[in-house]
Amino acid sequence: MTDALDKRDFETLSEFRYQLRRFLRFSEEAAQAQGVTPQQYLLMLHTQGFDGRDWATVGELAERLQMVPHGAVALVKRCEALTLVQRRRGDQDRREVQVSLTAKGFEVLEKLAFVHRQELKSAGRRLRVPFRP
Template sequence: MIDRDELTDADYAALADFRYALRQFLAFSERGAASCGLTPQQHQALLAIRGAAHANVTVGYVAERLALKPHSATGLVDRLETLGLVTRRPSPDDGRQALLAPTQKARTLLRELSETHREEILRLRPMLTELLARMD
């Protein structure tokens, strides 16, 4: 019987290859964001806001999705608002919170970025599937 607690050379190689593939995708994503005049963090925040399964997106939600401290997320959202990419409106349930929404400008940028990201993920799918299978 194989002790699954013991990592093999193949396990280390699979982990290294998987991390490399993720880093390659992140570099692709960073270049895409830059080509649209966004930082990677701005792109990620816009995607979190647009991709939320609910309409009540707050700065706290952005902080959670991007693993940021609330004050850092507030600064990020402030910059997105200054760029005309996000609007804030008071929450009808809690006047202390503002609800965030992407502007049409942000939706247009996100559509362009998301189309290319989806194409890249589909291109990488066979390799990622094979890497994940090597983890078994």
Template sequence: MLGKPQFEALSEFRFRLAQFLHFSESAARAEGVTPAQYLLLLHLHGFHGRSWGTVGELAERLQASHQATVALVQRCERNGLVAKRRSRSDARCVEIRPTARARALVRRVARCHAEALAGMDDVFRAASAAGEAVGAQSRARHGKQARGGDR
């Protein structure tokens, strides 16, 4: 069972997360893009070993529908933030690539984000400790059930 310190830690985590998301949205808008456009560019920048993605991969990262992601990519393309290119290895695949302008923009916004996240270390530790406490309680409860409960 969670105690008061765990609830306090989770509450503080949610509060600080909401603050960070608000800051993130404001930072994106200050650069002239919507928060969704910034996230799309961030994910393009963040794919392991490459700086492009497919609509399907971006939809998964954004937790958005395929159709909504296509519309977002189209808006980004109209705004000169991404370019589409047919894959050289699989002609069925279209690669979404950030433009030089988009790469510079995402670096500027991400730098601000990194600084904001650095100040949240204590909150992450407290939330993690609360999660570990719940996990330990759950493991203990499941262990009793596996042994036939309390005898």
């Protein structure tokens, strides 16, 4: 390691992790208040996270959620059972599974995204990491 850490670096990392955890706890509680799990909220959010389309593949969701593909499949199935999402085969590649929101899923996501945006507006400054270049 060529760039030695000093006390201020540890303080900065600690503060960032604290503020990140505060935001994640807020997110967990907000999701539960809407009757979904934090992972279900994130799955719904990530279906809307790709430019120019309102769906995501199971593989993309697994990557965004940092989980193994079969775990993502199980989460999609649970969301589908709650009528939050729907699956369909890809038009170009029939092996591809595209996941999109139902009207109910979009309504839940919209409520959660709104409160998350408000929280980020107030917590945004605290989440910046001021490391020296």
